[in-house]
Amino acid sequence: MEPVRTCIGCRSRSPRSSLLRVVTQNSHVIADDSAVLPGRGAWLHPSLECYRLAVRxxxxxxxxxxxxxxxxxxVENRLKANGQLMSGSK
Known part of the structure; x- marks a missing residue:
């Protein structure tokens, strides 16, 4: 059974594999793709909607x-780039 985490944007629970882990380094929030960077992490759906909810x-x-x-x-730039790649591939 896969671990379940809560998205900090929409507050819904999802499998860990469908969420993006973020950590802070020197007052910058960065994406932790491999989920191994040190420090406290938070989980976010890789969508601009959830990102904007989390910021708000x-x-x-x-x-x-x-x-x-x-x-x-x-994180915002990464999500925008991923959104353009996904929408361009349709």
Whole structure:
């Protein structure tokens, strides 16, 4: 049985393999594709909708237990690039 995690954006539970793990490094949120980077991680559906919900709810700082502002642009750019690749391949 595969582990289940909760998306910090939409708050729905999904298998770990369908979510993207993110961690913080030097006030930047980065995607952890292999889910092995050190530190506290949070899980997010790889969609712009869930990303925007997480930003609006300030879920990154709460889930990653950090104070201050976090730069989430790396994750946003990655999700936008993946969205363009998927929509271009249809």
């Amino acid at each position: 709810r300030r879920a990154f700082t709460r889930a990653l237990r950090v104070r201050g502002e976090l730069d989430t642009s790396n």
